[in-house]
Amino acid sequence: MVTINNNNFSIAQIWDSGQCFRxxxxxxxxxxxxxxxxxxxxxxxxxxxxxxxxxxCTEDEFETFWKHYFDLENDYRKYIEGIDKNDKYLLEAAxxxxxxxxxxxxxxEMIISFIISxxxxxxxxxxxxxxxxxxxxxxxxxxxxxxxxxxxxxxxLSEVSEEELRNCNLGYRSKYIVKTAKSIVEKEVDLEKxxxxxxxxxxxxxxKLYGVGGKVADCICLFALHHxxxxxxxxxxxxxxxxxxxxxxxxxxxxxxxxxxxxxxxYFHYSSMGKK
DNA sequence: TCCCAGGCCTTGC
DNA sequence: GCAAGGCATGGG
Numbered sequence: 001m002v003t004i005n006n007n008n009f010s011i012a013q014i015w016d017s018g019q020c021f022r023x024x025x026x027x028x029x030x031x032x033x034x035x036x037x038x039x040x041x042x043x044x045x046x047x048x049x050x051x052x053x054x055x056x057c058t059e060d061e062f063e064t065f066w067k068h069y070f071d072l073e074n075d076y077r078k079y080i081e082g083i084d085k086n087d088k089y090l091l092e093a094a095x096x097x098x099x100x101x102x103x104x105x106x107x108x109e110m111i112i113s114f115i116i117s118x119x120x121x122x123x124x125x126x127x128x129x130x131x132x133x134x135x136x137x138x139x140x141x142x143x144x145x146x147x148x149x150x151x152x153x154x155x156x157l158s159e160v161s162e163e164e165l166r167n168c169n170l171g172y173r174s175k176y177i178v179k180t181a182k183s184i185v186e187k188e189v190d191l192e193k194x195x196x197x198x199x200x201x202x203x204x205x206x207x208k209l210y211g212v213g214g215k216v217a218d219c220i221c222l223f224a225l226h227h228x229x230x231x232x233x234x235x236x237x238x239x240x241x242x243x244x245x246x247x248x249x250x251x252x253x254x255x256x257x258x259x260x261x262x263x264x265x266x267y268f269h270y271s272s273m274g275k276k
Numbered sequence: 277t278c279c280c281a282g283g284c285c286t287t288g289c
Numbered sequence: 290g291c292a293a294g295g296c297a298t299g300g301g
């Protein structure tokens with residue numbers, strides 16, 4: 001068991017902000033998470049402004065994997081402190097989501113997850129990914145005997161027919177996934193190389209995948225490759241920019257961490273919509 | 277019933 | 290190069 005003492009880290013907010021589709025609440029302030037074949041149970045304890053997060057894993061597993069995964073070496077206070085003091089909307093958004101971190105999720109999993117995300121809502125995306133994992137992932141048993149399923153490998157999805165995949169409620173996205181899985185297995189698009197590219201190169205390379213456009217590529221860059229300068233513009237962000245930043249959003253003020261700012265805005269706006 | 281959800285692809289100009 | 294239309298499915 002490991003305890004994180006960090007007031008700018010809230011597993012509840014990270015779950016709620018919809019950047020990770022394989023996290024879910026399993027009890028009061030308690031969440032489970034499946035990432036890169038691992039299972040983690042976490043509990044968030046709040047006392048006034050203090051946040052403690054308990055991770056039910058060994059010190060070794062925390063140090064070698066989860067710490068980096070949650071980007072805990074990074075102090076997010078600097079991002080919030082860097083916000084324009086005259087920007088009331090952004091100040092409020094960042095205060096609301098001050099516990100958000102940008103996770104370092106698996107590249108392949110983010111590619112498929114955000115292909116699924118298009119024209120879709122977060123609850124439905126989660127259900128689809130759960131179905132995919134149950135049907136095409138590996139069944140595993142955690143130390144506390146919880147059964148969980150890993151995210152399906154590219155080789156597996158590349159062999160599934162488009163028609164069969166449709167049974168996971170993927171709709172028209174089914175063909176995107178089969179084609180994308182094939183181009184990755186055949187290394188037309190090389191994930192290892194993408195991992196070493198900068199933001200601009202990686203984004204361009206990802207857009208070679210069938211079903212990956214600019215917005216999805218930006219999400220992959222942000223949530224898997226940790227290119228914090230990526231600023232995905234989806235329907236929520238577009239609404240905010242159109243109503244609160246009619247003169248244009250001041251990207252130049254947040255150079256290098258535009259994506260963190262994006263997440264504060266997304267979470268704030270998304271929460272205000274009553275979360276469909 | 278219509279509209280929308282973390283858009284993208286194809287077509288037509 | 291760019292604006293329209295189509296696309297699966299479920300929930301409000």
